Amino acid sequence: METLEYTDVNAHIVARCKEGDRKAQYELYKLYSKSMFNVSMRITNDYTEAEDVLQESFLSAFRELHTFKGDSTFGSWLKRIVINKSITKVRGRRLQVEPMEDHQDFADEGPDPAQEDMDYKVESIKKAIQSLPDGYRVVLTLYLLEGYDHGEIAEILSISEATSKSQYSRARKKLLSLMQEQMFLS
Template structure:
């Protein structure tokens, strides 16, 4: 199968960056920094650390821009760098995934809340922030970043079944958190 080349709408800026144009680097930073900060923040759950991860990721991206081959969008290439940098930051602070056996935990049945107001976006965001690092990372990568369990396993160095278990437990814990009084209206 032949590799498909992706024509990025910002390819002219990327080309200028490859030539060492600092203004183009700043322009690319402005185009992607907010979205990439949000990715970093969802994984690290710490504003200062998310900023550090963002800067590290852009430095790495600019140093390795020659490796960008336009097989996907620049944004998705950069997002992988940000995700890896955020996960490395979590590892540096010695957080570990919540211990468990390798068996896949049965999917938690979707619970219905009597009052839909409990599911306001801000409440869900705050509840996700309360999850332990391991749960939050897997949940964020799966639900918010669109990774599948095999990809999560590869990135985190865990098995696919462990990723599924972490995700299942994260959903269950999230439901518990959402039932706490401070998340009620």
């Protein structure tokens, strides 16, 4: 079986950036800013913090571009920077791993009864995820939405793999509970 070589479609832009081309930096920013903002937003759960993380991440990426070896795509390298900076931002708010027994009441304003389409369901899930405690939300986001495994999450968050797995399990249970509560209140 023949193996195919993977090449980053944006490698030529990255090469221009390494040469100091400001237009190439702007091109990379345009290509990746929206998706990287969304990654940060899912982790920080705060618009202003996500904007700050985005700017800090691009500045770091351009400053440290000489360390980018091309073993992965520029996008995955940048995503790792965004995730690390987002986690640092959340840790600044004292990321806490919360036991399952700690329950909070989450107010639900109630949905518009006429709106039971897919958009409503997606928004409901987003709101439920946003209402999770930071520790749960970060692990759930990294595992489900960003595709990291528990070993990688453990390394990123400086926790054990078992803690990552238990936080993910608890996050799923809490999310299910929130979704059921939301459906009951609808």
